[in-house]
Amino acid sequence: MAERTLTVRVARIARQTPEILSFELAHPAGRALPAYQAGAHIDVHMPGGFSRQYSLARAHGEAAPSAYLIGVKREAASRGGSASMHARVREGDLIAISAPRNTFPIRPEARRHLLLAGGIGMTPLLAMAEALAREGADFELCVFVRGEEHLAFAQTLRAPLLAPHVRLHFDIGETGRKIDLRRLLAERLPGTHVYVCGPGGFMAAVRKAAAHWPEEALHAEYFAAPAGAAVAGGRPFTLRLARRGIRVPVTADQTAVDALHAFGIDIPVSCEQGLCGTCVVDAEGAGAEHRDFCLSGSERAAKVALCCSRAKGEELVLDL
Ligand code: FES
Incomplete structure (x- = not known):
């Protein structure tokens, strides 16, 4: 659907x-x-x-x-x-x-923004950098690519609007063009938020270098579920639909979305990997075993991605 x-x-x-x-x-x-x-x-x-x-x-x-x-x-x-x-x-x-959906917005509470792009992961961060530059915000966009010939949107990155805020890292070629992630993330200036998008290895390297940062200051957009992540299957449980006053059983090999569809309840889906946010609904998030990669820690308190997440215990209460 x-x-x-x-x-x-x-x-x-x-x-x-x-x-x-x-x-x-x-x-x-x-x-x-x-x-x-x-x-x-x-x-x-x-x-x-x-x-x-x-x-x-x-x-x-x-x-x-x-x-x-x-x-x-x-x-x-x-x-x-x-x-x-x-x-x-x-x-x-x-x-x-x-239509566009946004699960990776610029955080209004941030006072400084550090945008970390791995290769084609640059695309959402390029839009963020343009928006931040027009607002006069304090930000830096660090782009990690193999070499100059792999740098997409080079003209935009080097245009006067963005150039003062852009740092480039090339794996090969000019030795001066390297950014040490560990050093970059060693210290967190007050109010700084990190946004990261790129291939799995790059995301993992950023997470490791930022392991001491508060979870609420790290925002990630994944291309695919990280290797080894469990997105489907688990123990059976029940969905309680608070507004309808009904219960929907979810079997061990069903997702919550499958169970709701079987019940005739339409939940739109797209990626079915917990990445895109299409299937997110309001819920008692504390009762969920969250398996998505699109909700922040605070959003998880009141929302759940139904294509992958399950109940922690016997029941998950949805605002449906
Ligand atoms: S369908 Fe994409 S997060 Fe559920």
Whole structure:
């Protein structure tokens, strides 16, 4: 089951690096698209029946944008999604997308922002950096890539708006272009929040270097569930739907979403890995075994991602 979709036209495809293409997606009739806040992503429904989440790489503030910009890296181990975007999508094509959703927003309570991007994980952070630069906020965007030729959106990073805030790390090449994560995160200046997006190894390295930071100051956007993460299955339990006054049993091999769908209750889903936030509902979060990668510690007190999370005990109470 999916959310309502929008049809957009592929207005422009540009090669950013040997592995990364950017796609500009516009309304077919030239109308404005739904507004979003920096950090948001969309689902792209692509040829071959694949659906993937891509972050929006530009900031538009409150204004309704004329186009969305995404970056798609062709993954060597592509299960079809990125390969389909690279090989089969052409300028002028019509494709279906979801409206933007944001599970990775800029935190209003932060006084300083440290944005850490690994490769194509730069896209949501690029939008955040643009938004923060326009606000005059205190921030730094550190981009980690293998080398200059793998740097996507280089023009935007080097434009006057962002250049003073950007630090680049190249694994190969210029030896002076290295950022030591451990040193960078050794000390937390008061009010600093870290936002991280990138491949699994990069995310794990940041988490390790920031192990002494408070959980509430670390915000992560994952591409995929980390290796070894349990996202499905477990003990049976019951969902209590407080507003409807009914109970729905969930078997050991069902997800909460499966059980609700079997009961005729429509919960939209997309990634089914706890990443995108589509299936999140209000709940007594303290009663949940949270298995998602999209809710913050404080959000988990009152919300639950139903595609993966389960009850800690016998029952999970939902505001449905
Ligand atoms: S469907 Fe994506 S978090 Fe549940």
